Amino acid sequence: MKTTNSRSFKIICSLFLTLTILGVQDSNAQFWKKKKDKKETVKKTPPKKKGKSIKDLTKSSKKIEGLFTIFQDTITGSVKLLVKKDQLNKDFIYFSQIADGVVEAGQFRGAYQGSTVFNLKKFFNRLEFIAPNTAFYFDKNNAISKSSEANISDAVVAAGKILAEDEKTGEFLIDADGLFLSETFTRVKRPRFPGSSPLAFSLGRFDKGKSKVEEIKNYPENTNVKTEYVYNNPSVLNGGSAAVTDGRNVSIKVFHTFMNMPESDYETRLDDARVGYFLTETNDMTSTDVVNYRDFIHRWKLVKKDPNATISEPVTPITWWIENTTPKEFIETIKEGVLAWNEAFEKAGFNNAMVVKVQPDDADWDAGDVRYNVLRWTSSPNPPFGGYGPSFVNPRTGEILGADIMLEYVHFTNRVYYDRVFNNAAALNFTAETEEEEKAKFFQNKNNHLFCSKGHLMHENTLFGQTVLAAAGASDLEMKGMKEQGMKSLIMHEVGHTLGLNHNMKASQLFSPEQLADANFIKGKALTGSVMDYAGINLTKDRSKQGQYYDMAVGPYDVWAIQFGYTPFKSDSEREALLARSTEPALIFGNDADDMRSPGKAIDPRVMIGDLSNDQIRYSIDRIELSNSMMKDIKTRFGTSGESYMQLRQAYYILSGQSATAAGVISRFIGGVYVDRTKPGQDASVKPYTPVSLEDQKRAMNALEKYVFAPDAFNAPADVYNYLARQRRGYNFFSGTEDPKIHEQVLSYQTRILAHIMHPNTLQRISNSELYGNEYKLSTYMTDLNNAMFKQDIRGSVNSFRQNLQAAYTKGLINIITGKSSSRYPVAAKSMAIYNLKNIKTWVSNNTGDIATKAHKNHLKTLITNTMTEIK
Numbered sequence: 001m002k003t004t005n006s007r008s009f010k011i012i013c014s015l016f017l018t019l020t021i022l023g024v025q026d027s028n029a030q031f032w033k034k035k036k037d038k039k040e041t042v043k044k045t046p047p048k049k050k051g052k053s054i055k056d057l058t059k060s061s062k063k064i065e066g067l068f069t070i071f072q073d074t075i076t077g078s079v080k081l082l083v084k085k086d087q088l089n090k091d092f093i094y095f096s097q098i099a100d101g102v103v104e105a106g107q108f109r110g111a112y113q114g115s116t117v118f119n120l121k122k123f124f125n126r127l128e129f130i131a132p133n134t135a136f137y138f139d140k141n142n143a144i145s146k147s148s149e150a151n152i153s154d155a156v157v158a159a160g161k162i163l164a165e166d167e168k169t170g171e172f173l174i175d176a177d178g179l180f181l182s183e184t185f186t187r188v189k190r191p192r193f194p195g196s197s198p199l200a201f202s203l204g205r206f207d208k209g210k211s212k213v214e215e216i217k218n219y220p221e222n223t224n225v226k227t228e229y230v231y232n233n234p235s236v237l238n239g240g241s242a243a244v245t246d247g248r249n250v251s252i253k254v255f256h257t258f259m260n261m262p263e264s265d266y267e268t269r270l271d272d273a274r275v276g277y278f279l280t281e282t283n284d285m286t287s288t289d290v291v292n293y294r295d296f297i298h299r300w301k302l303v304k305k306d307p308n309a310t311i312s313e314p315v316t317p318i319t320w321w322i323e324n325t326t327p328k329e330f331i332e333t334i335k336e337g338v339l340a341w342n343e344a345f346e347k348a349g350f351n352n353a354m355v356v357k358v359q360p361d362d363a364d365w366d367a368g369d370v371r372y373n374v375l376r377w378t379s380s381p382n383p384p385f386g387g388y389g390p391s392f393v394n395p396r397t398g399e400i401l402g403a404d405i406m407l408e409y410v411h412f413t414n415r416v417y418y419d420r421v422f423n424n425a426a427a428l429n430f431t432a433e434t435e436e437e438e439k440a441k442f443f444q445n446k447n448n449h450l451f452c453s454k455g456h457l458m459h460e461n462t463l464f465g466q467t468v469l470a471a472a473g474a475s476d477l478e479m480k481g482m483k484e485q486g487m488k489s490l491i492m493h494e495v496g497h498t499l500g501l502n503h504n505m506k507a508s509q510l511f512s513p514e515q516l517a518d519a520n521f522i523k524g525k526a527l528t529g530s531v532m533d534y535a536g537i538n539l540t541k542d543r544s545k546q547g548q549y550y551d552m553a554v555g556p557y558d559v560w561a562i563q564f565g566y567t568p569f570k571s572d573s574e575r576e577a578l579l580a581r582s583t584e585p586a587l588i589f590g591n592d593a594d595d596m597r598s599p600g601k602a603i604d605p606r607v608m609i610g611d612l613s614n615d616q617i618r619y620s621i622d623r624i625e626l627s628n629s630m631m632k633d634i635k636t637r638f639g640t641s642g643e644s645y646m647q648l649r650q651a652y653y654i655l656s657g658q659s660a661t662a663a664g665v666i667s668r669f670i671g672g673v674y675v676d677r678t679k680p681g682q683d684a685s686v687k688p689y690t691p692v693s694l695e696d697q698k699r700a701m702n703a704l705e706k707y708v709f710a711p712d713a714f715n716a717p718a719d720v721y722n723y724l725a726r727q728r729r730g731y732n733f734f735s736g737t738e739d740p741k742i743h744e745q746v747l748s749y750q751t752r753i754l755a756h757i758m759h760p761n762t763l764q765r766i767s768n769s770e771l772y773g774n775e776y777k778l779s780t781y782m783t784d785l786n787n788a789m790f791k792q793d794i795r796g797s798v799n800s801f802r803q804n805l806q807a808a809y810t811k812g813l814i815n816i817i818t819g820k821s822s823s824r825y826p827v828a829a830k831s832m833a834i835y836n837l838k839n840i841k842t843w844v845s846n847n848t849g850d851i852a853t854k855a856h857k858n859h860l861k862t863l864i865t866n867t868m869t870e871i872k
Contacts, residue, residue, distance in 0.1 A: 066218025085170030204233025296398030337491025344562035389494035403498035461537035506590035519547025526555035534609035600759030605668035620662035669700035691774035760824035
């Protein structure tokens with residue numbers, strides 16, 4: 001019992017203790033809860049701190065209202081951008097152009113940087129600038145369109161933190177310094193290409209501290225911001241030309257423009273390859289056709305005031321302003337060049353489609369304002385172009401929204417803006433480049449842009465015309481007339497670009513040499529099918545028959561192309577009926593992609609620059625003979641008066657250079673294939689590919705033998721060479737010798753021809769085209785070339801010009817067999833190269849001629865022997 005009671009007591013005590021502890025805990029909990037509640041009732045939660053408003057953040061800023069309102073701080077110059085809620089998820093267009101730049105950097109005044117669609121999206125506390133991909137089209141009625149975003153990347157161009165938001169007005173404020181003081185929107189500094197010299201001029205690092213927003217102009221439909229980008233390079237190796245004040249600190253000024261997306265009532269027009277328009281390329285990803293192109297041509301929005309009239313004025317004409325920088329004596333010629341296109345528009349159903357005005361000296365706008373299409377002038381130290389007619393478009397439709405034309409003053413003066421430089425190494429070690437090298441070189445030279453170089457050719461043509469006219473004793477009035485014709489022709493060409501037309505290098509075939517020498521026949525006409533060609537100047541051998549020098553009206557192709565681009569067609573059949581005329585000789589078309597100005601490029605000899613007439617070979621021979629005849633008297637005509645011998649030097653290089661250009665035209669007929677762009681079923685008599693006839697290829701070969709490779713080719717009176725002196729200026733000969741490099745100059749002309757007629761592409765084509773009509777066999781051609789190089793002087797002495805040529809040619813044959821490009825040559829060409837080398841070795845083993853000739857022949861024999869040993 002005692003035990004039991006004891007145990008019960010323990011249980012009771014334990015229970016009591018437990019209850020006591022629980023009671024204490026509960027009591028403590030209640031105490032702390034009361035204490036906490038008491039605290040909470042005493043200390044209230046502080047209100048959320050209110051952020052700064054848009055008004056607070058912009059109180060020291062100037063408000064510039066427009067499409068996108070911008071605030072610029074009046075103390076620091078920093079900028080902020082105001083975005084309205086209704087501007088979110090809506091398409092706009094961004095466009096930029098160079099206000100002022102540096103030619104060496106590939107950026108210069110008036111250079112267009114392109115246009116991009118963008119929209120703004122809000123993502124939590126930031127706004128994003130999105131550039132959608134516009135290169136593809138999906139038909140919404142096709143189920144596959146549901147995957148339209150698959151593997152296609154849009155670009156998040158920029159993202160800015162929202163600094164302040166006004167919920168009542170639906171406005172957002174973001175910092176815009178990061179947008180404009182960077183290369184966010186447009187790339188200014190060009191990338192270096194493989195093979196670029198480390199010593200080449202290059203912009204340094206972007207210096208944000210020195211860069212600034214220079215000017216802001218705002219309008220209801222567009223916002224324009226002008227920035228100055230400064231690039232810093234403290235250890236510059238190449239400071240550029242005299243146009244660059246300090247290579248360590250180089251400025252590029254850029255216009256940025258934001259525009260409203262145009263109204264949706266613009267009617268797009270699909271491209272047709274028979275006519276040459278610039279394009280907005282898109283691919284139809286729901287099409288089942290073999291070719292899924294859905295490309296829009298670039299054209300202005302022209303709408304008839306009277307839709308029922310055959311010819312009507314447009315609701316909004318294409319208005320051009322002649323900038324107030326234009327020399328007064330040029331204004332009327334420029335007007336004529338612009339308004340000449342009204343002839344073409346009348347055929348398309350519009351009168352007064354083109355309007356020209358002159359910018360007043362007190363105008364409150366400048367050429368950087370995209371609302372104005374301006375003919376602008378520059379006089380650059382190192383002109384990048386002669387004329388440049390860019391336009392910018394709506395990337396979704398191809399509608400042209402604005403354009404400018406840049407003109408360089410130097411191309412309308414007597415100045416030679418560059419001195420001839422010859423690459424001796426390339427001339428003496430002729431070889432074909434690899435395809436990769438050719439591609440890299442092409443894009444490196446173009447700086448990723450296909451700028452128009454019509455002005456360069458026009459300048460050379462005009463200087464050639466001046467030289468011929470001066471030598472013939474022409475009057476000042478005739479000289480002035482020739483220059484004005486050249487200017488009008490150039491203006492028409494550049495205006496054509498701004499209407500959407502690209503080059504037509506095939507158009508020079510319009511008239512025969514006889515017709516071009518008939519002054520009455522050609523008066524007031526286009527000398528070519530299109531002013532969009534790079535034709536040569538029309539100079540006659542018989543000066544008494546000289547008529548018009550350049551195109552004085554738009555050509556038949558130009559009229560036809562404008563009809564295609566701008567006629568409000570009533571039906572597809574009406575449009576097709578117009579396009580079916582493409583087989584007419586006056587309407588043939590071939591652009592830069594087809595032209596043969598570079599060795600080995602393209603295949604149709606009619607698509608060439610510097611040519612004229614429907615018999616290019618004969619016209620080019622006439623050009624060479626005219627130059628040669630003028631060369632005989634240049635010392636008398638140009639070297640007897642004046643302050644220096646620069647005029648004589650200029651005349652010599654212009655005449656010899658024109659001969660070289662004409663020779664290049666002739667060379668393209670060897671291995672050439674005529675290309676036709678007709679569609680299947682359009683004309684059964686026309687084939688896409690037709691090799692040049694045996695007769696014309698042989699004519700071309702004979703002309704090259706006589707005027708390019710002969711012992712007396714590019715011959716000038718010996719006493720002329722003594723007077724080819726450049727004007728001295730300070731230390732301008734410090735880095736090199738000043739004596740004229742006559743041998744190197746002539747060899748550069750000759751090896752440029754060899755670079756084409758011995759190019760792997762040319763030799764491949766000669767061999768392949770034997771299968772579809774080419775009668776000039778590869779074996780026959782290469783035998784003819786070998787004979788042209790050696791037969792005339794193989795038994796006597798070889799002059800120094802021929803020695804250089806024969807050595808370069810022999811090395812060219814060796815390179816076909818063992819050079820780095822040998823794999824690109826067909827087996828048949830390699831076989832003929834070996835065959836020709838063995839013949840040359842036999843010829844040079846006769847040990848005839850003077851000492852220099854014997855040494856030369858021994859040199860060639862050694863080269864061939866070593867090569868034969870190597871390939872055994």
